[in-house]
Amino acid sequence: MIRFIIRRLVLLVPVFVGLTLLVFTISHVLPGDPVKLAAGPQATAEEIASLSREFGMDRPLPQQYWHYATGLLQGDWGQSVLTRRPVAADLKIYLPATLELVFAAIFLAILIGIPAGLISAMTANRWPDYLTRILSLASIAMPRFFLALVLQLIFAMSLAWLPLNGRFPIIDLPPPTITGMLTIDSLLAGDWLAFTTSCEHLLMPALAMSLSPLATITRMMRASTLDVLQQDYVLAERALGLSQSLIILKYVLRNAFSSTLTVIGLYIGWLLSGSVLVETVFDWPGIGLYATKAIVTQDFMPVMGVTLSIGFIFVLVNLVIDLLYGVINPKVRYQ
Amino acid sequence: MALLSIENLHLTIPSFEGEAQILNGVDLTLERGEICGLVGETGCGKSLTGLSISKLVASPPARYRQGSIRFDGQDILGLSESAMRALRGRRIGMIFQDPTTNLNPLFRIGDQMIDVALHSTGANRWSTSARREARARSIAMLERVGIQDAHNRLDDYPHQFSGGMRQRVLIAMALIGRPDLLIADEPTTALDVSVQAQILQLLFDIVREDNIAVLLITHNLGVVARLCTHVAVMYAGRIIERGTMADVFNRPRHPYTKALLNAVPTQKTRKGTLQGLGGSVPDPYLPHAGCRFAPRCAWAEARCSEAVPPETDLGHGHGVACIKAGDLA
Amino acid sequence: MSPQQSAHPSRWQNWQRSLYRFRQSGLSIAGLCIVLVLLVIAVAGTWIVPFPDHITGGINTAARFKPPSSLNWFGTNELGQDVFTLVMAGARVSLIAGFGVVMIAALLGGLIGALAGYAGGWIDDVLMRLTDLMLTLPSLILAMAIAAALGAGLDNMVFAISMSWWPGFARLVRGEVIAKKEDLFVQAARALGASNSRILFRHVLPNVMSPIIIKMSLDMGFAILAVAALGFIGIGVKPPTPEWGSLLSLARGYLPDYWWTAIFPGLAIFFAVLGFNLLGDGLRDLFDPKARR
Numbered sequence: 001m002i003r004f005i006i007r008r009l010v011l012l013v014p015v016f017v018g019l020t021l022l023v024f025t026i027s028h029v030l031p032g033d034p035v036k037l038a039a040g041p042q043a044t045a046e047e048i049a050s051l052s053r054e055f056g057m058d059r060p061l062p063q064q065y066w067h068y069a070t071g072l073l074q075g076d077w078g079q080s081v082l083t084r085r086p087v088a089a090d091l092k093i094y095l096p097a098t099l100e101l102v103f104a105a106i107f108l109a110i111l112i113g114i115p116a117g118l119i120s121a122m123t124a125n126r127w128p129d130y131l132t133r134i135l136s137l138a139s140i141a142m143p144r145f146f147l148a149l150v151l152q153l154i155f156a157m158s159l160a161w162l163p164l165n166g167r168f169p170i171i172d173l174p175p176p177t178i179t180g181m182l183t184i185d186s187l188l189a190g191d192w193l194a195f196t197t198s199c200e201h202l203l204m205p206a207l208a209m210s211l212s213p214l215a216t217i218t219r220m221m222r223a224s225t226l227d228v229l230q231q232d233y234v235l236a237e238r239a240l241g242l243s244q245s246l247i248i249l250k251y252v253l254r255n256a257f258s259s260t261l262t263v264i265g266l267y268i269g270w271l272l273s274g275s276v277l278v279e280t281v282f283d284w285p286g287i288g289l290y291a292t293k294a295i296v297t298q299d300f301m302p303v304m305g306v307t308l309s310i311g312f313i314f315v316l317v318n319l320v321i322d323l324l325y326g327v328i329n330p331k332v333r334y335q
Numbered sequence: 336m337a338l339l340s341i342e343n344l345h346l347t348i349p350s351f352e353g354e355a356q357i358l359n360g361v362d363l364t365l366e367r368g369e370i371c372g373l374v375g376e377t378g379c380g381k382s383l384t385g386l387s388i389s390k391l392v393a394s395p396p397a398r399y400r401q402g403s404i405r406f407d408g409q410d411i412l413g414l415s416e417s418a419m420r421a422l423r424g425r426r427i428g429m430i431f432q433d434p435t436t437n438l439n440p441l442f443r444i445g446d447q448m449i450d451v452a453l454h455s456t457g458a459n460r461w462s463t464s465a466r467r468e469a470r471a472r473s474i475a476m477l478e479r480v481g482i483q484d485a486h487n488r489l490d491d492y493p494h495q496f497s498g499g500m501r502q503r504v505l506i507a508m509a510l511i512g513r514p515d516l517l518i519a520d521e522p523t524t525a526l527d528v529s530v531q532a533q534i535l536q537l538l539f540d541i542v543r544e545d546n547i548a549v550l551l552i553t554h555n556l557g558v559v560a561r562l563c564t565h566v567a568v569m570y571a572g573r574i575i576e577r578g579t580m581a582d583v584f585n586r587p588r589h590p591y592t593k594a595l596l597n598a599v600p601t602q603k604t605r606k607g608t609l610q611g612l613g614g615s616v617p618d619p620y621l622p623h624a625g626c627r628f629a630p631r632c633a634w635a636e637a638r639c640s641e642a643v644p645p646e647t648d649l650g651h652g653h654g655v656a657c658i659k660a661g662d663l664a
Numbered sequence: 665m666s667p668q669q670s671a672h673p674s675r676w677q678n679w680q681r682s683l684y685r686f687r688q689s690g691l692s693i694a695g696l697c698i699v700l701v702l703l704v705i706a707v708a709g710t711w712i713v714p715f716p717d718h719i720t721g722g723i724n725t726a727a728r729f730k731p732p733s734s735l736n737w738f739g740t741n742e743l744g745q746d747v748f749t750l751v752m753a754g755a756r757v758s759l760i761a762g763f764g765v766v767m768i769a770a771l772l773g774g775l776i777g778a779l780a781g782y783a784g785g786w787i788d789d790v791l792m793r794l795t796d797l798m799l800t801l802p803s804l805i806l807a808m809a810i811a812a813a814l815g816a817g818l819d820n821m822v823f824a825i826s827m828s829w830w831p832g833f834a835r836l837v838r839g840e841v842i843a844k845k846e847d848l849f850v851q852a853a854r855a856l857g858a859s860n861s862r863i864l865f866r867h868v869l870p871n872v873m874s875p876i877i878i879k880m881s882l883d884m885g886f887a888i889l890a891v892a893a894l895g896f897i898g899i900g901v902k903p904p905t906p907e908w909g910s911l912l913s914l915a916r917g918y919l920p921d922y923w924w925t926a927i928f929p930g931l932a933i934f935f936a937v938l939g940f941n942l943l944g945d946g947l948r949d950l951f952d953p954k955a956r957r
Contacts, residue, residue: 015797015800018797019800023801026806026809026810030809030813030814031813032813137691137938137941137942138934140937141935142937143889143892143893143930143933143937145893145909146912146933146934149912149916152919153920153923153926157919157920158920274893276805277893281916288805292897296899300809303805306802310805311801311802314802315800
């Protein structure tokens with residue numbers, strides 16, 4: 001198992017190098033001159049040239065890439081042309097906010113999706129199944145940003161049950177930063193009030209983001225449960241008198257979940273990328289909003305930073321999923 | 336009173352092709368200590384007869400139109416699912432055909448076996464002492480079916496066992512509750528020929544020791560000849576001849592039984608005398624009158640297609656469902 | 665043990681079976697209906713809407729923020745434009761953009777996948793590593809960055825989205841090409857001396873068309889969703905183009921009082937995506953019964 005992990009980690013190195021190369025190439029192939037935009041419309045040619053020199057953009061591209069890649073190794077993700085802040089420092093602030101959102105959404109999706117899929121399969125072709133299937137078809141088609149707006153309209157604007165947007169009230173004192181995820185930090189600090197406050201802020205955005213993975217997990221879970229229920233070993237388990245609940249909750253669940261696991265990994269990457277939509281609606285200060293601002297001003301260091309960090313996280317999450325798959329499935333583990 | 340008696344069992348399964356008539360009046364009795372071979376071609380309803388005894392045929396959609404199954408006096412078809420569970424694994428054990436697909440691949444052998452052992456005594460799943468006792472019984476049972484180093488192998492996964500070993504595990508699981516009846520559905524068909532003999536011998540020894548009644552479902556007449564005390568021959572959802580080994584194999588009266596026995600080569604078979612059986616199993620969707628075997632039967636007459644032939648008792652339980660049984664001695 | 669199928673199904677049984685299938689695919693019929701309605705609106709939209717001049721930017725300041733009524737079915741917006749008219753006109757924008765995305769993605773991805781699958785060797789390795797890397801990049805952010813760099817406009821937006829969309833097609837086509845390449849008839853064609861390009865274009869590609877078309881129909885809904893997402897963020901199309909996502913984005917500022925300006929464009933996106941998803945599922949079941957779940 002340890003050797004398996006090490007081998008997989010070594011295999012990540014070329015993937016990471018490839019990612020940096022790809023992202024660097026794309027961002028330099030695209031038209032647009034960030035320096036000119038940053039210098040402003042009244043800037044003289046010399047001002048632009050000096051700014052360009054300052055950011056190393058006058059050097060040949062391979063040299064620029066080498067500089068960028070070696071910088072990454074030392075934790076230097078470049079600098080924003082516009083704000084002059086280091087990208088790494090910005091990511092440290094914004095990435096935890098997005099991760100908190102994504103993990104909360106996936107958590108909700110798993111928490112609801114797996115029982116929903118199981119129930120749907122158990123009641124196949126009866127009304128609970130039809131209801132679940134129609135709801136999940138509708139959920140997949142529902143745009144996250146529209147759902148976010150509708151949630152806001154109902155629960156914040158009309159009923160005033162939940163805060164309209166943001167992560168934490170400006171006037172309140174947030175918990176000391178440890179992970180950067182407010183819910184976890186407040187729990188670590190033992191600050192119950194801060195915890196409930198941050199949960200209140202988290203609920204609607206996480207709900208809006210979880211709908212699509214929830215629907216997909218439900219559908220996957222239904223399909224794989226139905227598939228497992230057809231297996232010979234389920235009949236054998238019944239024939240020897242094991243109760244339906246034991247068969248479903250212990251034996252079938254693990255089999256069905258192992259095929260659903262891959263989808264969860266793919267969705268984490270997809271949510272990281274798509275969080276920008278929900279962040280826009282809820283003014284959630286994550287990497288999505290950060291990237292949007294940078295994209296509009298063509299400030300490409302932050303854009304590269306966001307793209308790369310999402311790519312890295314996606315690759316790592318899928319490694320973890322593969323390892324979990326090995327934990328569930330002994331055949332994989334013993335290879 | 337017989338341990339198991341099936342009377343006039345009719346089973347239909349609907350599909351968009353129409354209503355498939357799977358069982359058309361199965362009659363069968365089984366006593367303790369008897370090993371009854373249920374033989375017939377693929378698709379004749381052998382497996383569904385076996386599953387019906389444990390009430391494992393999903394119903395609906397399947398429907399039992401007529402007949403009854405009595406196990407130790409209880410009417411199986413009238414029992415609730417929880418009452419049925421009290422029989423499965425405790426009084427009725429089952430073994431299926433393919434040992435590679437009948438063990439859950441994601442769980443240790445011990446996980447599955449201990450759950451079965453716990454169920455067989457009705458012990459509390461969460462009691463540590465009950466689990467320890469179940470584990471000990473599992474190890475003992477695995478040793479009895481010839482698995483060495485059983486207390487370590489209990490923690491292995493199915494893919495770490497060979498096909499024959501897996502079938503031994505499944506036999507151990509089926510017998511751990513000391514059942515009165517064992518239903519074995521083609522238990523050796525998926526195994527290598529060399530392993531088949533070992534598994535059959537093992538099965539035979541244990542059921543003899545424990546005085547268990549066995550319904551051995553197979554299409555292999557050689558297996559029946561070696562192991563069974565009784566034989567029931569099934570054709571198109573009906574048992575057309577049944578009786579002791581000696582009666583049915585040495586004095587077959589039904590044309591189908593005769594044809595089946597002629598299709599098996601023995602040491603005495605001379606070159607060129609082995610006979611196959613023409614035609615194929617009748618369509619279960621088509622309505623029929625009379626004997627279902629008549630279209631393939633060399634002795635068929637016009638009256639064979641008029642009414643379903645009743646079973647004639649030829650003495651000491653040798654029953655034949657053929658109107659010409661008397662003529663075909 | 666499954667009951668054996670009848671050797672000679674009667675006409676009655678065939679008819680029954682069709683009816684059975686039809687009932688099973690009730691949802692795909694619903695999808696087909698939604699898509700047909702969308703197509704009619706997209707084609708005839710400009711002639712059948714009540715206020716055609718609002719599509720091109722005409723305003724009516726006297727009728728700002730009118731709630732839904734018999735005159736303005738979906739109410740009016742901050743410029744007094746009829747929301748119903750704008751939503752209807754948006755169908756054409758979304759359909760063209762969505763179709764453009766899957767078309768370009770299928771062509772580009774198909775080309776790359778076919779090349780990789782057919783050539784094999786290092787070409788395959790390089791192209792597939794590139795494809796895999798592209799799949800790990802955040803597609804929406806990539807599309808936003810490309811669209812912003814290219815400047816506003818529907819065509820730039822379509823191009824930007826398809827640049828993050830092609831890897832899925834590349835993988836699909838590569839797999840199909842590799843499977844078909846070894847098929848007997850291709851071997852036979854090669855034995856007869858057909859050239860490489862002839863084998864690829866005359867024998868292999870026609871045979872991988874049906875999975876491509878199925879994927880295109882399955883992707884169409886999500887492409888429409890991606891177009892609306894970019895419009896919602898405000899990158900890509902700009903008003904007065906009546907794009908559903910940007911209509912929704914503008915309406916955000918007028919919630920909760922003028923809810924109708926947001927709800928109807930949002931519902932339009934929802935139904936369009938739902939319709940194409942249902943139709944795509946149905947087509948897949950029809951052509952590829954094995955993939956049915």
